[in-house]
Amino acid sequence: MKSAIYIRVSTTMQIDKDSLPMQRTDLINYCKYALNIEDYEIFEDAGYSGKDTDRPAYQHMMDRIRQGEFSHLLVWKIDRISRNLLDFAGMYQELKKFNIIFVSKNEQFDTSTAMGEAMLNITLVFAELERKLTAERVLSTMVSRASKGLFNGGVVPMGYKLSDKGDFPSIEPSEAHAIQLIYDLYEKHQSTNTVMHELNRLGVKTRQGNDFSDRTLIKIIRNPFYKGTFRYNYRDGDNTYMKSEDEWILIEDNHEGIISVDQWERCNEIMNHNSRDTSRFRRGEIHLFSGLLRCSSCGRIMSAHLGPKRKDGTSPTKYRCHSRSLGIECHASPYVFVERRIAPVIFQSIADIAQGKKVITRQADDVLTYTIDGEKVNVTHGFIDGEREKYRKALARLNDLYLFSGMSEKDYLLKKASIEKKLQELKDIQIDKPKRIDDDFLKLASYYMINKEFMTKKKINYKKIIENVDKKVMREFLNTIIHEIKITDGQVESITYANGNVLMLR
Template sequence: MPRAQKAAIYCRVSTLHQVDKDSLPMQRQDMINYAKYVLSIKDYEVFEDAGYSGKNTDRPAFQEMMERIEHGEFSHVLVWKIDRISRNLLDFATMYARCKKLGVTFVSKNEQFDTSTAMGEAMLKIILVFAELERNMTSERVSSTMNARAAEGKWNGGRVPFAYAYDRETDSFSIRDDEAKVALELKDTYLRTHSLTYTARLLNEAGRRTRRGYAWTPATVAIILRSPFYRGTYRYNYRDESEVTFSFKGRNEWIMCAKHHPPLFSEADCRQIDFWLTKNRRQHGKATHVQRKLVHVFAGLIRCGFCGSNYIASIDRVRASGYQPSMYNCGGRRQKGMCKNRYVTDIRIGGFVFNYISNVIRLRDAFRPQWSKARIQRFLLHGDDFCGASLSDDTLRRVRAALLGSRLSTAEYQPADEQHDDSPTQTHKANLQAELEKNRRALSRLMHLFLYAEDEMPQADFLREKKHLQDTITRLQAELEKAQQSSVFTSSLTDEEFLGKAARLLFQSAMVRGSIDFPELAMRVGNLELKNFVNAVIKQIIVLDGRVTQITFANDEIHTFLYH
């Protein structure tokens, strides 16, 4: 028994504006009449998608229609034009294959054919190919124009990034002071805590909100930190939005315009941000490194001045600033209960050790031959961390003798940056700098040729060559920065080169305030870096009654501390 005829009439318009005019009602009435008087089908149902694009078939009414077709409810599918179904050949081919398999006839009223005939089916496919070609050509023209504008540093529209304002008349960006304060607070908080979650929590607790008034989340914090816009770089053509959710294109397709607008974050801060974002990144839902709270700066270095046992490290409570120090207990007391020596924390021992090393480094430059041992002691034990402490007479004698010997046997001190260096490292840096300048000149010549040469350069060739030169410049800049950042953890305490390198690490904050706040330094630099530094310069620390009584440095020099 033949199936009863029933038509599924499908209507679609791309914009809501067309709904209120004649397009959607006209499509509907035209196809109802066609079903009644041409196809002689009295039973029909209309499916309408208003304001949906034809680039794919992710539309509610269309999906409902296809689901009911699968259940055998319709014998015909009637559309006004075939591009009402989709402008994408693959999408339409999938839909048509389903209809054909179920024995459902596809009819296009405007093109005057139906797929119940071989000619109608062939014509359908030919027309659809040209419909997709037209869409792709239009898309390519729009993309080419937008990419060319972006390559010239012109804004292509979209949401203006947080902390910035856009002036349409001058086509330029400026920093918004009110939002910039929040963005800088976000950056500083992350560099202190190294945690997206904790940064979002602290911002919300302080009453900070996004531009739309929402609370901060780890995802929105990450967007700010990762975006090159806050580094002065305009990025375009980096998202693939052909699917329901966007994905990132290959980096070779990105358009990057450096120095496009005033940066909000410094280059030094950006390097720190990138380091911690990379270190904390997650793969398959799991962190790729052990969080710094499990790194104990002084683990393995502290010995009990009472029983001689090693101190054992554990985690202490989180402080109000967000800093979580380590706690060190005597192994003899913890395991055998035979020792009465007190525990120490990173806050106490870290402040003592790092400020003492800072004072040792600064003493090298400040010392004068006429200084007495008492003057040397006041200098070395300057700061609140040394309250009640003094140096043994033997330590002071050896320190003064070493300083006098250094004065007699070395030439006048010159900062490392001013010393002449013909080492392979310096030669490598000079070569990188020369190559960098060469590529910058090449980029400048390319821009001049494109703008002013008599023989016009194809835009595609210009964009390709410009991107190649910009990528080379970025790579050389990164290599040059890396070559200029030598490690501070490579030699002993008495080595002159080491002292200069250590000073640059330790006194980035001490030069301003005159002393080192160890919790702040730990949150900024990270426990792992501090641990590497301590292990490189210190062999052993002896603690008695919660206080440092002796430090043995890597060169076996021993400094002994006494208390009143």
């Protein structure tokens, strides 16, 4: 066993007195004689406040804890490690993740005992209460502002810009032309796919300089912001699902629109009609490798399509490089191949790894390009994780300042917009981040009830698996353990698993 001992004082006067030496001596003795731990290391932050976790020794200690170096974390009092309940709750959850026993000497919080665990859980309950109350207060303030037609920050739609004063977004002429073109082309061709091809041919790009996709065009055409309607509180905080319409805030003629109301409604009626016509074709389709296959030549996702019906009434899934759907040149083979051609190879590779016949190697962290203050630098996913967490905490502290410290509304909105812009940039970079899973993915196979086939059969029978395992279940399993499958000329080149390991097959 080894204990991390954390001590802190926040003022110079405390440093000059005997506060640090007293904490140090007291905790060393407690570690040796009460916990019976002779191996310990002291982390000391002198002159740092406990209002947040921006303390060098604390951060260094947590990094060491994440590396599995300690079994205990010992503090003199709970407020020495944090005066912020939210920060403490987050730290404690992380300690539990790494099986670290937390001990506060003076308050007798020892999570190795039932009473100590109970007391800490009570603390966490109040932390959760504080978090929810703060969220409710912030939401109430934002809804009140939105009801008055005031902008609450966030991502400004393409075609608009936010002034330095933090007022409601106004039209950005250089982008408004592209938005008007999108609506005109859609009304003419009545197909987002055709509009996408035309925009790519004309060299029209998104605000980020990327090619337009179907999804981006749909979001633009569906957004009432472009006809001058302000819509707020229609999605949840994580932007993952749409709320019921009675919770929305809709203010007509709130600002200057780029698109006329009549044209917006005509385009949306076309989209509604197209959705009704195509929904019957999409219903029930399950493509096992949709979103997993990537063209090794151009790097784009391989899109899934249904082939012609067979005599038995089923339609095979076919895949092709999405560059061809976008009208972009790709030097890979134009060959469109069916799912059954690659499924046996992938299933067999999973079985071979499960039975110890193949070795997979750890891939280094993906290197990403991230723009910092206008300069492009290469970073890893770990760096992006840290940056996102930093800005999330900054946003939480900003909300507290606005609600409780008399911060002006103007300063609040400007700072909030800046932080949310950074978070959106980081989110865009991390779209393709691999999921983290246990290295032993057989546990997952067991969970999905398909481990017997993978563990015992020398030759995997693809048809048997498909017949006996629901395709939805199999798709969930594949998406859980696999991050990416690279395809070269219709054949599997490599499989990158969700834990970062790579299996080369060519």
